[in-house]
Each structure stands twice: as structure tokens, then as C-alpha cells.
Amino acid sequence: MNKNGSSNRLRVKLHEIIFEADTPAGKLFDVLLIVSIMASVVMVMLDSVSSIRQAHGELLYLGEWIFTLLFTIEYILRLYCVGRPVAYATSFFGVVDLLAVLPTYLSIFFPGTQYLLVIRVLRVLRIFRVLKLVKYVGETRLLMQALRASRRKITVFLFAVLTLVIIFGSLMYLIEDPDSGFTSIPRSIYWAIVTLTTVGYGDISPQTEFGQAMAAIIMIIGYGIIAVPTGIVTAELTQFYKKSVSTQACPQCSAEGHDTDAKFCKYCGSML
Numbered sequence: 001m002n003k004n005g006s007s008n009r010l011r012v013k014l015h016e017i018i019f020e021a022d023t024p025a026g027k028l029f030d031v032l033l034i035v036s037i038m039a040s041v042v043m044v045m046l047d048s049v050s051s052i053r054q055a056h057g058e059l060l061y062l063g064e065w066i067f068t069l070l071f072t073i074e075y076i077l078r079l080y081c082v083g084r085p086v087a088y089a090t091s092f093f094g095v096v097d098l099l100a101v102l103p104t105y106l107s108i109f110f111p112g113t114q115y116l117l118v119i120r121v122l123r124v125l126r127i128f129r130v131l132k133l134v135k136y137v138g139e140t141r142l143l144m145q146a147l148r149a150s151r152r153k154i155t156v157f158l159f160a161v162l163t164l165v166i167i168f169g170s171l172m173y174l175i176e177d178p179d180s181g182f183t184s185i186p187r188s189i190y191w192a193i194v195t196l197t198t199v200g201y202g203d204i205s206p207q208t209e210f211g212q213a214m215a216a217i218i219m220i221i222g223y224g225i226i227a228v229p230t231g232i233v234t235a236e237l238t239q240f241y242k243k244s245v246s247t248q249a250c251p252q253c254s255a256e257g258h259d260t261d262a263k264f265c266k267y268c269g270s271m272l
Contacts, residue, residue: 010081011080011081011251012081012251014077014080014081015081015082015251017029018074018077018078018081019078019081019082019251033074036067036070036071039067040063040064040067040071043060043063043064043067044064046060047060047064064104065104068101068104068105071097071100071101072101074097075097075098075100075101078094078097081251082251082252082253083250083251083252083253083270084252084253084268087253088253145236146233146236147233147236149236150232150233150235150236153232154229154232154233157228157229157232161196161225164192164196164221165189165192165193165196166189166192168189168192168195168196168214168218169185169186169188169189169190169191169192169193170185170188170189171214172188172191172192172206172211172214172215173185173188175206175208175210175211175214176188176206176207176208176211177207177208179207180204180205180206180207180208180211181203181204181205182204182206187204190204191204192218195215195218195219195222196218196219196221196222196225197222197226198219198222198223198226250265250267250268250270251270252265252268252270253265253267253268253270
């Protein structure tokens with residue numbers, strides 16, 4: 001009983017430090033982890049510069065293994081202190097945590113000069129560590145919740161945009177000659193997407209007056225369309241800002257975004 005009680009207290013304490021930011025220890029852990037992530041990403045970038053790699057390759061290699069071991073310990077502790085380790089391991093951030101350490105270990109199994117290219121690809125994958133920063137910025141929780149809440153509206157919006165570019169692309173295929181670059185409906189749809197999003201590569205352009213008039217209409221519509229998803233997400237953000245949300249994470253499923261007065265997790269029902 002004593003060992004079980006001590007183990008449970010240790011898990012609760014680790015969960016409080018690693019997953020929450022309301023305590024001084026939790027804030028310190030987040031700050032140190034952010035600094036470590038940024039330092040490791042900078043090392044990956046420096047390692048891609050041939051002159052720096054030739055001059056300081058051994059130092060960069062040593063630093064990489066130090067960071068890999070630190071992130072490995074962090075990953076193991078996360079699995080240890082959460083009530084449902086499999087759920088966390090298969091979540092978005094769990095996969096990101098695994099990608100942060102896996103490439104370095106995989107490179108051990110590819111020795112020899114003929115595999116240097118494969119090792120380089122695996123080492124570049126370490127840049128995924130920068131995604132670990134997302135969960136340590138408090139406002140991103142509100143942003144992620146707003147994006148989830150507005151996903152249906154954005155899906156409908158994207159479907160409407162897709163319908164427009166198919167219609168406009170098909171019309172331009174009928175209006176313009178193949179000599180202008182509109183050789184097929186898919187290529188015409190590509191032009192419509194580039195024009196509607198106001199990117200304007202210029203690799204394809206209408207030559208007829210009717211086609212240019214159609215292009216002008218698409219450009220004007222594009223300016224109005226750009227503001228739609230911004231307004232959708234902003235409206236959801238406004239709703240979430242009105243609510244009081246804590247940084248407490250569920251000790252079982254590690255979900256966040258609970259109300260400050262919540263006693264149970266809104267996702268799995270476990271006691272907070």
C-alpha cells in the first residue's frame with residue numbers, strides 16, 4: 001500500500017509539472033523545454049550547413065544525442081504519469097514527441113557510406129520538434145479549440161470554393177484556346193485556383209477579352225473569399241475568450257481546455 005501510494009503521488013506530481021502550467025514548477029518545466037526544443041532545432045539547421053558541419057560536426061553530433069536523451073526521458077515520463085498512455089501515444093502531440101526522438105535512434109541502424117542519404121533524411125525529420133512548441137503556448141489552446149469548433153463551417157466554405165473553381169475552370173477551358181495554356185479542364189481549374197487565391201503565378205493567362213473579363217471577376221471574388229475563413233475563426237475565438245479556460249490537463253487522457261470550475265474531464269469523464 002505504501003509503495004502504491006508513493007507511486008500514485010509521484011505520478012500526480014509529475015503530471016502536475018509536465019502537463020500543467022499553473023504551478024511554478026510547471027512553468028519552469030515548460031520554459032526549460034521550450035529552450036531545449038529551440039536549441040535542438042537550431043542545431044539541426046546548423047548541421048545542414050556544410051561548412052559548419054565540417055568544422056563542428058562532432059560537437060553537433062554530441063549535442064544531438066544529449067537533446068535526444070532529454071526528450072526521450074520526457075516522453076517516457078509523459079507515458080508514465082498519464083492514466084491512459086496508449087491514448088496519449090497515439091494522439092497528435094504523442095506522435096510529435098515520438099518523431100522528436102525516433103530519427104536519431106533509427107540512424108544507428110543505417111551505418112555505412114551508402115546509407116548517408118537515408119540518414120540525412122532521418123535527421124531532417126528532427127525538425128518536427130518545433131511542433132512540440134505548440135502545446136506550451138497558452139493561447140494556442142484557444143486557437144485549436146476555435147479551429148475545431150469552426151471545422152464544419154470551414155468545410156462548407158472549402159466545398160463552395162471547390163465548386164467555384166471547377167465552374168470557372170470549365171468555363172475558361174471553353175472560352176480560351178489551348179494555345180493560351182488552357183489545354184484541359186484540370187489545368188484550367190489550376191489556373192482558377194491560382195487566380196481565385198490572388199496568387200497569380202502568371203504561367204497561364206487568358207488572351208481573349210471575354211477570358212480577361214472572366215479573370216477580373218474571379219479576382220474580385222477572390223478578395224471577398226479570403227476574408228470568410230478569417231471571420232469564421234474569429235467569431236469562434238470571441239466565444240472562447242468569453243469563457244474561462246484553465247491550463248489543467250486530464251490525468252487520464254491528457255486532454256486540455258477545461259473550465260476553471262470543472263471537476264471532471266469533458267472528454268473521458270475522469271476526475272480532474
